[in-house]
Amino acid sequence: xxxxxxxxxxxxACQANEIKLLLHPAGEQLHMPTTExxxxxxxxxxxxxxxxxSITLQQASVQNAAIETPSQKAxxxxxxxxxxxxxxxxxxxxxxxxxxxxSAQIIKGSIKPITTEEKE
Numbered sequence: 001x002x003x004x005x006x007x008x009x010x011x012x013a014c015q016a017n018e019i020k021l022l023l024h025p026a027g028e029q030l031h032m033p034t035t036e037x038x039x040x041x042x043x044x045x046x047x048x049x050x051x052x053x054s055i056t057l058q059q060a061s062v063q064n065a066a067i068e069t070p071s072q073k074a075x076x077x078x079x080x081x082x083x084x085x086x087x088x089x090x091x092x093x094x095x096x097x098x099x100x101x102x103s104a105q106i107i108k109g110s111i112k113p114i115t116t117e118e119k120e
Contacts, residue, residue: 002038005030007071009055017051019043022058024069031055085113 008027012020021039023031040053068076089095089111098104 001030001032002035002042004071005035005055006039007074008069010058010067010069012056017049019051019053021053021055023055024058024072027069027071028057031057081113082111086111 005023005027006021008024008030009021010024012022014020036053036055039055040051043053044051089106095104095106099106
């Protein structure tokens with residue numbers, strides 16, 4: 001759960017022993033004292049020093065609106081991958097031939113992109 005909370009955050013400031021994260025509103029329900037403590041512990045282990053961590057809810061602002069959280073990036077990339085997969089099927093000559101000669105239809109929602117793991 002801590003990793004999921006972290007994926008909904010962006011770095012606001014990092015100075016000496018203080019780290020400030022901004023939490024996207026979509027991850028607000030994940031913000032609990034225990035998950036924040038787990039992130040703090042992981043950061044202290046990574047940096048090998050004691051830190052102060054603050055996670056605050058991101059307010060709509062022009063400065064941070066264009067910054068993607070890791071969660072938003074993963075969702076955007078997944079959508080782009082899905083769109084590419086669908087375009088490849090719709091533009092495939094063999095699929096077009098099947099549609100023309102046999103009145104084949106592509107079932108909406110049936111196209112799934114092949115992930116890197118599935119290719120190997």
